[in-house]
Amino acid sequence: MSDLQTFFDEMRPFLLGARELDEVESALGESPSGSERMAFYPGLVAWGHANFVEKLYPMTLARLGEDRSDDLIEIYGEEHPPNHWEPNQVGARFPAFLESRPDVDDWIAELARYEWFEFVVYLDRNPTTPPPDGKLIVNPTLHALPFRHDVPAWVASEACDNPESTPPEIREHFLVIYRQPETHSCRFMEVTPWIQIVVTALEADRNPVEAAMEAGAPPDQAREVIADLRARGLLLGDL
Amino acid sequence: MKRFSQIHDITLAGHGVGLRRPHFEDTDQFIGTVDFLEIVPENFMAFGGEPLAVLDRVRTTHPIIPHGVNLSVGGDMELDSQYLADLKALCDRIDAPFFSDHCCYTALGGAWFHDLLPMPFTEEAVAHIASRARQAAERVERPLVLENISYYAVMPGSTMEEAAFLSAILEEADCGLLLDVNNIVVNSHNHGEDPEAFLDAIPLERIVQVHMAGHSELNQPSIRFDDHGSAISDEVLALYKSLIRRVGAIPTLMEWDNNIPAVEVLIAETQKTRTAEAEALRTAEGA
Numbered sequence: 001m002s003d004l005q006t007f008f009d010e011m012r013p014f015l016l017g018a019r020e021l022d023e024v025e026s027a028l029g030e031s032p033s034g035s036e037r038m039a040f041y042p043g044l045v046a047w048g049h050a051n052f053v054e055k056l057y058p059m060t061l062a063r064l065g066e067d068r069s070d071d072l073i074e075i076y077g078e079e080h081p082p083n084h085w086e087p088n089q090v091g092a093r094f095p096a097f098l099e100s101r102p103d104v105d106d107w108i109a110e111l112a113r114y115e116w117f118e119f120v121v122y123l124d125r126n127p128t129t130p131p132p133d134g135k136l137i138v139n140p141t142l143h144a145l146p147f148r149h150d151v152p153a154w155v156a157s158e159a160c161d162n163p164e165s166t167p168p169e170i171r172e173h174f175l176v177i178y179r180q181p182e183t184h185s186c187r188f189m190e191v192t193p194w195i196q197i198v199v200t201a202l203e204a205d206r207n208p209v210e211a212a213m214e215a216g217a218p219p220d221q222a223r224e225v226i227a228d229l230r231a232r233g234l235l236l237g238d239l
Numbered sequence: 240m241k242r243f244s245q246i247h248d249i250t251l252a253g254h255g256v257g258l259r260r261p262h263f264e265d266t267d268q269f270i271g272t273v274d275f276l277e278i279v280p281e282n283f284m285a286f287g288g289e290p291l292a293v294l295d296r297v298r299t300t301h302p303i304i305p306h307g308v309n310l311s312v313g314g315d316m317e318l319d320s321q322y323l324a325d326l327k328a329l330c331d332r333i334d335a336p337f338f339s340d341h342c343c344y345t346a347l348g349g350a351w352f353h354d355l356l357p358m359p360f361t362e363e364a365v366a367h368i369a370s371r372a373r374q375a376a377e378r379v380e381r382p383l384v385l386e387n388i389s390y391y392a393v394m395p396g397s398t399m400e401e402a403a404f405l406s407a408i409l410e411e412a413d414c415g416l417l418l419d420v421n422n423i424v425v426n427s428h429n430h431g432e433d434p435e436a437f438l439d440a441i442p443l444e445r446i447v448q449v450h451m452a453g454h455s456e457l458n459q460p461s462i463r464f465d466d467h468g469s470a471i472s473d474e475v476l477a478l479y480k481s482l483i484r485r486v487g488a489i490p491t492l493m494e495w496d497n498n499i500p501a502v503e504v505l506i507a508e509t510q511k512t513r514t515a516e517a518e519a520l521r522t523a524e525g526a
Contacts, residue, residue, distance in 0.1 A: 003396055004363045008315045012347040015356070028395035033430065036460045037392035044391075045352045052353070082351040085309040085322055086285050090353065123286040141288075184289035 016081050017042045049077050049090050056091040056119055059160050060098070060112040072098070088119065107149040107167050114151050117143055117177045118186045128181035130237035136226070137237050138202050142178040144191060147171075152188050180233040187233065194225045198235070209239065243415045243445045247382045249336045251275060251302055251448065254509040254516075255492045258303075263293045265502045270300050272506045277492050280305040280338070284329040294333065303333040304448070304492075306340070306417070309351070310375055312385070313344035313358045313368050323378045330379055337447060339384040339417045340375075342368065342405060357390035360397035360404040369411035376414070384415035384447045389422040389454075389465035391429055401426065402440035415447035418489075420479045421465065424472070425454050428463040434478050443486045451475060451512055452494040468497035471508055476515050483519035491516065 001009075010027045013019035021039050031038045050073045054061060061069040076097050082090045095116050098109040126140035152175060154160060154168035174191035176199075189195070194212065201211035212222035229235040244251075253274025258266070260282070269276060276297055283290050297303065307326065310318070330338055343355040358364045376383040387405055399407075409416055418441075427434040453469030456462070471493070483489070493508040 002363060003361065004359070004367055005315070007359055007394065007396060008344075008347050011356075012350060015347075015352055016350055025395070031392045031395050032397065033392040037429075037462070038395075040391050040460055040462070041356070045354050048352075048354050082353060083349060085311075085319060085346070085351055086281060087309075087351075087353045090351075123288050123290065125285065125287040127287060179288055184292060 015042055015045050017046060017078065046074070046077055049073075049082060052087055052090040053094055056088060057094060057112055057115050059155065060108060060115055063108055063111065063160075063163060064104075065163065072101070072104070088123075091116065091119075105167065107151065110147055110149055110151050111155075113145065114147075114155065114188075117145060121177050121179050121186045122184065124179060128179055128184075128233070128236065135237050136202065136208070136230075136235055136239050138199050139178045139181070139234050139236055142176055142199075142234065144174055144176050144199075146174050152190075176234065178234055181236065182233070189232070189234065195229065195234070198226060198229060202235070207239075240444045243382075244447050247337065247415070249382070249415075249447060251304065251336060251490045252488070253490060254512050255301075255304070255490065256505045256509060257306075257492065257494050257496070258293075258297065259496065259499050260290070261499050262502050262505075263289060266293065266297050266300075268502045268506065269297070273301070273509050275302040275304060275490065275492075277304045277306045277494075278333075280307050280326055280329050281309055284325040298333050303335065305330055305333070305335050305338045306386075307338065308341065308355065309345050309353070310340035311345040312340060312342065312371050312375060313356075313364065314346045315344075315348060316346060318371060318374055318378070320378075323375065327379045330381060335381060337382040337384050337415060338379055339386060339415075339448065341388050342385045342408060343388045355388045357388060357392070357394055358404075359394040360399040360401060362398070362407075365399075365404060365407045365411060368408050372408065372412035372414050376412075382415055382447075383412070384417045385409065385412075386417035386419050386450065387422050387426075389419075389425040389429075391460070391462050391464075393430065400440070401432075402437050406441050409442055409445050414445070416441065416445040417448045417450060418446050418482070419450040419452070420482060421450065421452040421454055421471070421475050421494075424475050424478055425463040425465045435481060438478075438482060438485065443482075446486060446489055449479065449482070449489050449491045450494050451479060451491060451508070466497050467494050470504075471511055476511065479512065480515050480519035480522070483516050484523040487523075488516055488520065 010024045014024045053073050080093045095109055095112040098104045098112050121141050124141040131137055149168040150171045151168050159165035176189050176191055178187055180187050197211050197215050198208040201208040208226055209222045255273050255275035255277055258276045258278050283294055341355045345352055372383050423434045423437050451471050452467045453471055454463050454465050457464045491512045
C-alpha cells in the first residue's frame with residue numbers, strides 16, 4: 001500500500017471522530033506541528049457539519065434547546081457521516097433520525113421534515129415556468145406530505161418563537177408544498193378534495209374541469225377552483 | 240515569461256466580491272462598484288429557483304467566476320462524473336473563462352468532510368493531485384486554477400515545503416494559481432514561516448486571481464484561524480501590496496463567508512484592495 005493510501009485510510013476515521021489520534025500517529029508518525037494541531041481537525045469537521053444542520057433546522061433546534069441540539073447533532077453526525085458533495089445534504093437524514101429517536105417528540109420530527117422540505121422546494125431544479133406549449137400542468141416542485149400535527153399553524157403563530165409554547169395540535173392532514181413561481185418562496189397548503197381531484201386529473205393527463213364536474217362541481221365552480229390554484233402558483237400554464 | 244492568463248486568453252480584471260445568498264436582493268448595488276462576482280458553484284449547479292434566477296440576472300451585468308469547494312482534487316475517490324458534468328454545464332451557462340478550486344481533499348472513501356483539508360507535502364501527493372487536476376480540466380473543458388489553502392498542521396510524512404509542493408503541482412498539472420494572500424499570512428503565523436519567502440518560491444506567472452479575506456485568532460490551539468468572517472487586516476494588505484509590486488495588477492476578490500455583512504461593507508473592502516493596488520503600482524513605478 002502506498003504512503004498516500006495509508007494516510008487516507010488513517011485520516012478518514014480520524015476526521016469522523018472514529019479513530020484516536022495516538023492510533024493515527026502510530027501509523028503515520030507525528031505531525032511536525034504537534035499533536036494539538038492535528039487534534040484540531042476532527043472538531044473542525046464536526047463543527048462544519050453542525051453548522052449546516054443548524055442553518056437547515058433553525059426552528060427545530062430552537063425548540064430542542066441548545067444543549068439537547070448539540071447532543072443530537074453529535075449523535076446524528078456519528079450515525080450519518082455526510083455522503084454527498086452538496087453540503088446541505090449533510091442534513092437530509094436529520095428528520096428521519098429525529099423520528100427514530102424515542103426521546104424526541106413526534107411533532108418535532110414533523111417540524112424538521114417541514115423545514116427540510118422548505119429547503120428542498122426552494123432549491124428544486126425543476127423550472128416553475130409554464131411549459132412551452134402553455135398546457136396546464138401541476139407545479140413540478142410540488143410535494144404532498146402527511147402530517148399528524150398542525151405544524152403549519154404552529155409555525156405561522158408566535159408559538160414558534162417561544163421555546164415554552166404549547167406543541168401544535170394533533171390533526172392528521174396532507175400538505176402540498178411547492179415553490180411560488182414569481183417570488184421563489186415556498187408555499188404550504190392543506191390538501192383539499194378539490195386540489196386532490198385537480199392534481200390527480202392533471203397527472204393522469206385528464207381535463208381537470210371534467211374531473212371536478214364528475215365529482216359534483218358545477219362548471220363555473222370547477223373553473224374557479226382551477227383559476228385559484230393557478231393564481232397561487234400550484235398550477236402552471238392554461239387550460 | 241508569458242503569464243498563465245495570457246496563454247489561456249483570460250481577460251478577467253479588476254476587483255470583485257463573492258456573491259452570497261444574503262445579497263441576492265441587493266445585486267444591483269454591485270453594478271458600477273465591483274468588476275466581477277465569484278460564486279461557489281456547489282450552491283448553484285444542482286439547484287433551480289431563486290439561486291439560478293439570480294445567477295441569470297447577474298451574469299448580464301458582471302463576469303461570473305466559479306470557485307468550487309468540493310472537487311476534492313486530492314481525495315481518494317474517482318472524480319465524480321455527475322459533479323463534473325453539472326460543473327461544466329454551469330460554467331457553460333455563465334461562460335466562465337476558467338474554474339477554480341482548492342489544493343486539498345474534501346472527501347475520503349465515500350465520506351464528505353466539507354472542509355478544505357491539507358495533503359501531506361510529498362512527491363506522491365504531487366503526482367496524485369496533478370493527474371486528477373488534469374482530468375478535471377479536460378472534463379470541464381477549461382483551465383483549472385488551484386488555490387493555496389490555510390492549514391493548521393503539517394501532515395505526517397511530509398517531505399517538502401508547502402511552496403515547493405504547490406509549485407510542483409501547478410507545473411505538473413499545468414494549472415493556474417489562485418493565490419489567497421490571507422492564507423499565506425495565516426500559514427506564516429501558524430508555521431513560523433516568512434510570507435515573502437513564500438512569494439519568492441512560487442511561480443508568480445501562474446497567478447490568475449487573488450483572494451483577500453479576514454481571519455481570527457483562536458486560543459486552543461493557539462492559531463490564526465481562516466474564518467472569512469471579518470475585514471482584511473493591515474498585515475494581509477501589506478503582503479498584497481508586496482505581491483502587486485512584484486507582478487502588477489491581478490484580479491482580486493474579497494471573500495466573506497461568515498457573519499456576512501451588508502453589501503456596502505463588501506464594496507468598501509474592494510475599495511481597500513483598489514487603493515492598495517494603486518499604491519503598490521505607484522511604488523513599483525517609482526522604484
